[in-house]
Amino acid sequence: MATTTATLIPLEAVDPAMIEEVLDRAFGPDRHARTAYRIREGMAWLPGLSLAALDENDMLVATIQCWPIGLQTKQGQVPLVMVGPVAVVPERQGEGFGVGLMSAMIAEDARLAAQGGRALPQVLIGDAEYYGRWGFSAALTGGWRCPGPYEQHRLLARGHGLAAMPAEGMLGPWEG
16 A cells, blocks of 8 residues: 555635535545434534545545444434445556545544533444554444444444443434
8 A cells, every 4th residue: 555645634724515526536426315314304514524635746646534323222313423424536546645645534523522521422333444454343233223224343433331231223414
């Protein structure tokens, strides 16, 4: 994997149309049909944890978005943060932009928690081999469900308090 120097900026500093273009290029125009979109439907991404990567020419090449969601259980709703999409334009994939964005988001989450913010468990639908480097695992998500098709082994979570999370529930938009 090649490593490229990137400048990371808050996602809110980027024109929304440019964000959509990166997402379309990375995932295709049919990306809105994915289950992850149903989970976070109607939610706005979290500004503090959502970032963009600019390349050496200050071109937007990658984004990461995090969303407030909930695990709906019989006892009520439990808050979570959904990570993703992590989008890198096709011609720049494999250069370390996604790793940089994930690492920066995790570091920012830890910094906010250290300043007294509430550290929420994070969840995503993705490849355990890739996301495992940040502690994401399917070990505790076996009883969680999603509103649409997904592969159970790709439903991954990490974070403080994860072991105390309910064993069963349906992921969906935060209803707080």
